[in-house]
Amino acid sequence: xxxxxxFFQNVFDVVRxxxxxxxxxxxxxxxxxxxxxxxxxxxxxxxAAHSQKDVPAxxxxxxxxxxxxxxHFATPFLMQELLEKEGIKVLKDKIKDFxxxxxxxxxxxxx
DNA sequence: AGCTTGACTTTGA
DNA sequence: GTCAAAGCCAAGC
Numbered sequence: 001x002x003x004x005x006x007f008f009q010n011v012f013d014v015v016r017x018x019x020x021x022x023x024x025x026x027x028x029x030x031x032x033x034x035x036x037x038x039x040x041x042x043x044x045x046x047x048a049a050h051s052q053k054d055v056p057a058x059x060x061x062x063x064x065x066x067x068x069x070x071x072h073f074a075t076p077f078l079m080q081e082l083l084e085k086e087g088i089k090v091l092k093d094k095i096k097d098f099x100x101x102x103x104x105x106x107x108x109x110x111x
Numbered sequence: 112a113g114c115t116t117g118a119c120t121t122t123g124a
Numbered sequence: 125g126t127c128a129a130a131g132c133c134a135a136g137c
Contacts, residue, residue, distance in 0.1 A: 007134090026119050030132090036120065037132045043118035044134060062119065069118030 007033065011045040012052050014105050018059045021086040022103035023095055025063045032105045043069065058082040065098030 014029050026039035033042075042060070046069060049055040058079040062068045070079035070093065080090045089096035 027121090030119080035132065037130095038134095039119040039132085040117060041119090041133055046118050047135090049118095057118075060118075063121090067118095072118050 007041060008045040008048050011042050012049055012055050014109075015046075015049070015055050015057065015060055017105065017109065018056060018103055019108075021088060021101065023059045023061055023065075023083070023088065023098065023101045024103045024105065025061055025065075027063055028104050028106060029060070032109070047072065056082070059086075059103075061095060061098070065095040065102075067093045067095070 010033055011029055014032060015024075018024055026042040027036050029042045030036050030039040046055070046057050046060065049057050057069060058067075058073070060069065067079050067083075067090065070076045073079045080093070083090050083095065088101055095101060
């Protein structure tokens with residue numbers, strides 16, 4: 001009965017592939033899956049990611065580099081702490097030099 | 112069965 | 125630069 005659950009699994013897989021100290025945004029993952037406009041589904045998938053333990057959702061932020069999803073974490077501070085732990089500076093729930101840490105699955109994986 | 116909400120993005124004004 | 129609206133697909137009610 002596996003039909004469309006691949007979307008979630010695919011998201012988890014990509015997120016898991018994000019190198020340490022790097023971050024990406026929902027649109028990139030969504031685009032990698034096919035539709036950049038379905039970025040909402042990525043977030044929805046992340047919601048299910050709570051069931052997955054090896055899904056570093058803290059490395060996934062919105063296009064603006066803001067930790068929008070932190071509110072869905074166990075604690076809002078967890079996401080920022082995890083990011084800082086990887087060497088990423090977070091200022092006001094926003095990633096410093098987001099573009100520098102930005103990791104695009106399409107560019108990095110497509111290579 | 113249908114409508115609303117949602118960890119978003121993009122385009123237009 | 126900001127603000128508003130449309131688009132997208134799935135889960136929840």
